[in-house]
Amino acid sequence: MNYFKNIYIAISTLMTGMKLTLGYFVRPREYVTLQYPDEVWPIPERNIGTGELASYNVIRSKLHVDIDDCIGCKKCERACPVGCISIDVLKGDKGEDLGVTKNGTSIKLVVTKHQIDMSECMFCDLCTHPCPEDCIYMEADYRFERNDNKRKDVTVKERWRDRSTLIYDFAKIAQEDVDARTAKIEEENRLKAEEKEKAMAEKLAAAAAKQTAKADAEQTQNVKADVETTLFKTTEGGES
């Protein structure tokens, strides 16, 4: 009888399995697969802060900078433990209106480069706190892929080692503007330096003239003494 019981158990369990798979087969719309580049999972809006930090609900996936609000204070660059932020600033022109941040601070410096190397970033969130304008913050967007590394002149190996897709430059200012500003500042600096040099030269010349006048007076006064010293000069001389 065990024999028939075995056959019965085999058939009934197989039927159970077949019922299950058919159930899934007839409703294929229940699939969980997402066609990734076309559709993505929604990013969960979670709250990871409590108490005072209740508003702190950031999923740290990518650093972002609102460059319009950046005043170029370089506090984030200094705060970064791994040095993945590099900022270059230039002085604005005299009297130029560079805009106002959302906190009402007027911007004094032109940020020509605000580069974040996300391949070095360790997502510690330390750079976001010192920012006086709250313009650098972590985003929840986890997608770093970009389609701009299709250069033909690099080999595959180089492309694999290439991190340039992970380096984000947030500065919006155009290169010509940067060049113009740099040239202007250099010109200014040069003019200033020239002026300074001229002033220095004049000063020096005045001082030298004074010196010579003084020296002349002294010379006439000390002719006698000079004669005496030359008379008694030793071999180690040359002090005059």
Next chain:
Amino acid sequence: MIESMANWFLSLTWFPQMELASVKLLSVLLVGAGLFAFIAVNAIVLVYVERKVSAFMQVRLGPMRVGPYGTLQTVADALKLLLKEDIIPTLADSILFRVGPFIILISAIVAFAAIPFSPTVTAADMSIGLYYIVSISSIVVVGIVMSGWASNNKWSLYGAMRSAAQIVSYEIPVGLTLLAVVAMAGSLNMNEIIIAQGGSSNLFHWIPLPLPNWYMFNNPFLFIAFFMYIIGATAEINRTPFDLPESESELVAGFMTEYSGIRWALFFLSEYANFTLVAFLTAVVFMGGWQSPFETIFAAKTSLLVLLALALAWTGYVKTKANRLSIYPLAIIGLSTIAAWLFPGFAIWITEPGLFWIAMKVLSLIFLLMWFRWTFPRLRVDQLMYVSWKVLMPIALFNLIGVATWMWLTGEIQF
């Protein structure tokens, strides 16, 4: 079919007047090429279907990227396989290694010669068709053992040995179940077996349902024999509950481990050819082949009504179980019922063409085997032997006696 094709060629005015023998040879070549094309296209389609079916059963999507809904995926795969490097291991037996896949493929293709696609489309309507198919398709094991041995690889050898043991074991219950049908039909000719299953549904049957007069429903013994044949056939074509010869998780790929490129593609092609062959054989032997399940248009209409009721019941069941309404089968059957009722001409396709009906039967059997594959876990070697020798064999013998008794009781044979 060859004769009629040759005569048709000779009846054409523009056709050069050749001898009958050469025209017959031409027809044979054309039919062979047609069968091969059918098998190749069929394999490409079935691989796609199998991937989709498996995906849906596992709550996945399956191929979606190549072509609309991934329909060109298998075409791309086939191209890739054709372009791949053909590697033959240094220590392999070069000749046997090359010949093995071809023997398997040829045995699969040649068996299609006796398959009746429709009353007129039968490549070779031979009087021993069933016997021919059973014997030819068991040559597969020679090719499998050959390629497994020639690969000079322990996995290949294990796979080949398992395959030999399995196919030899399962030939016997399969043969016995087919023998029961042959006893009923009194013929080994495939078309005669199909014709013997004709006739409209019989309400005064052992199952009180308007079922067609197929051997599957003919008597309780053959009903069991049908399922036993399905099990045995699954084992013979090495599909999943019995895929020990190529068990992926144990033997890498069994006897195909060392093969790559076009030779591996030949294995795949012959696997799906055998798969289709078994489905055709089941359809012919147990499910009435190219016969329509409805004899008359009236029967077609009433049967569609019954199907509609069944679809309604199924929909209600799904609704209560899963709180979800699956309208598609209901809609299809309902629309065809209304169409058949309003326009009797519409119902002719339900009663007339054989190709449509055999295709429907074969496709549903193929789906059944795919369903098996993606549901059942693999058997152990000793369980495999147990099922064959201790379960299928005695029940098949008992069935054979039972069928003979049934025939004696119903007066089909007298002593």
